[in-house]
Amino acid sequence: MDNDKKSTFDPKEHQHMRYNPLRDSWVLVSAHRMKRPWKGQVEKPSEDNIPRHDPNNPLCPGSTRANGEVNPEYDSTFVFENDFPALQPDAPDPGSDHHPLFQTKAARGVCKVMCFHPWSDITLPLMQPGEIRKVIDKWVELIEELGPTYPWVQIFENKGAMMGCSNPHPHCQVWASSFLPNEPALADRTQRAFLQEHGEPMLVQYARKEAQVQERVVVENEDWLIVVPYWATWPFQTLLLPRRHVLRLTDLTGKERDSLASIMKRLLTKYDNLFEISFPYSMGWHGAPTGTHLTEDMSHWQLHAHYYPPLLRSATVRKFMVGYEMLAQEQRDLTPEQALLTFVDVPMRK
Numbered sequence: 001m002d003n004d005k006k007s008t009f010d011p012k013e014h015q016h017m018r019y020n021p022l023r024d025s026w027v028l029v030s031a032h033r034m035k036r037p038w039k040g041q042v043e044k045p046s047e048d049n050i051p052r053h054d055p056n057n058p059l060c061p062g063s064t065r066a067n068g069e070v071n072p073e074y075d076s077t078f079v080f081e082n083d084f085p086a087l088q089p090d091a092p093d094p095g096s097d098h099h100p101l102f103q104t105k106a107a108r109g110v111c112k113v114m115c116f117h118p119w120s121d122i123t124l125p126l127m128q129p130g131e132i133r134k135v136i137d138k139w140v141e142l143i144e145e146l147g148p149t150y151p152w153v154q155i156f157e158n159k160g161a162m163m164g165c166s167n168p169h170p171h172c173q174v175w176a177s178s179f180l181p182n183e184p185a186l187a188d189r190t191q192r193a194f195l196q197e198h199g200e201p202m203l204v205q206y207a208r209k210e211a212q213v214q215e216r217v218v219v220e221n222e223d224w225l226i227v228v229p230y231w232a233t234w235p236f237q238t239l240l241l242p243r244r245h246v247l248r249l250t251d252l253t254g255k256e257r258d259s260l261a262s263i264m265k266r267l268l269t270k271y272d273n274l275f276e277i278s279f280p281y282s283m284g285w286h287g288a289p290t291g292t293h294l295t296e297d298m299s300h301w302q303l304h305a306h307y308y309p310p311l312l313r314s315a316t317v318r319k320f321m322v323g324y325e326m327l328a329q330e331q332r333d334l335t336p337e338q339a340l341l342t343f344v345d346v347p348m349r350k
């Protein structure tokens with residue numbers, strides 16, 4: 001290799017790989033690729049003329065849903081059973097005598113839809129902290145309700161049509177399952193291994209170190225820290241972490257729920273200001289498993305939330321996880337530190 005190839009390594013210029021300890025996988029970081037010309041798909045900007053109330057929208061107060069039920073005139077959060085559930089509480093067992101290459105397992109659960117607010121033309125960052133606090137309280141209630149029966153309760157929000165959201169009314173979904181899905185099962189394994197090897201929970205140590213180096217911190221407060229994780233895959237991916245060791249949303253104090261509402265509003269406002277649009281993302285909470293695990297030692301777990309936004313360099317150009325990402329490994333075009341600088345430069349316009 002000739003001399004200039006031996007110049008000192010600069011992560012902002014030179015390709016390299018970063019290890020994601022939660023998923024036990026490597027991400028290829030090719031920082032210089034942001035400069036490539038783009039002649040590919042251009043997303044249409046998110047519609048911004050959503051009416052505050054649409055009697056034909058089945059998520060609105062007073063509307064009729066697909067199953068014929070009429071929603072109450074709710075004035076805060078509202079939860080209902082998904083009329084098209086991916087999981088139902090009772091289904092016949094597929095049996096267990098299967099060839100190793102043709103295995104089937106039973107899957108049961110409950111799917112709920114949770115509206116954040118009665119208005120369709122509002123999003124979490126535009127809600128008052130007290131209204132966001134009510135969303136958090138409802139999340140806690142649902143885990144308390146479903147947790148004893150199901151080992152996993154997945155709270156997730158698909159925001160924006162770009163993320164496959166089928167309804168513009170502000171909402172999230174809660175799917176409780178009789179099994180530990182792949183992603184939490186992987187996070188359970190990696191966090192357990194880390195605690196055994198290092199003597200403290202992975203994400204407790206990670207939050208402490210990120211708070212020290214201050215190279216990827218997007219927003220922080222007394223109880224919470226949000227970073228573009230060192231191993232981020234999506235361009236503006238963020239990881240929301242408590243500063244203290246806490247297993248589940250149900251373990252949060254009232255003060256921590258208030259500070260969570262506040263920091264969520266700050267993060268989501270920054271997201272909206274990044275490209276001056278209502279920022280699309282898929283997000284979800286990962287806390288210690290529930291069900292029979294409620295009586296086990298799950299101290300290797302740390303509660304955290306993942307935000308996975310698709311946009312790459314503008315309101316209309318997204319990152320595609322296809323080709324190399326599907327066939328080889330995850331790859332990103334700008335470093336997490338460069339993504340953070342874009343966040344930091346954005347004034348808090350809203």
Ligand SMILES: O=C1CCN([C@@H]2O[C@H](COP(=O)(O)O)[C@@H](O)[C@H]2O)C(=O)N1
Pocket residue numbers: 058059064065066067081082083084085113158164165166167173
């Ligand atoms: O009448 C309806 C409309 C939509 N839904 C449900 O609302 C959910 C909307 O969530 P998404 O926008 O994330 O797809 C979707 O899963 C859909 O099944 C009902 O349960 N009843």
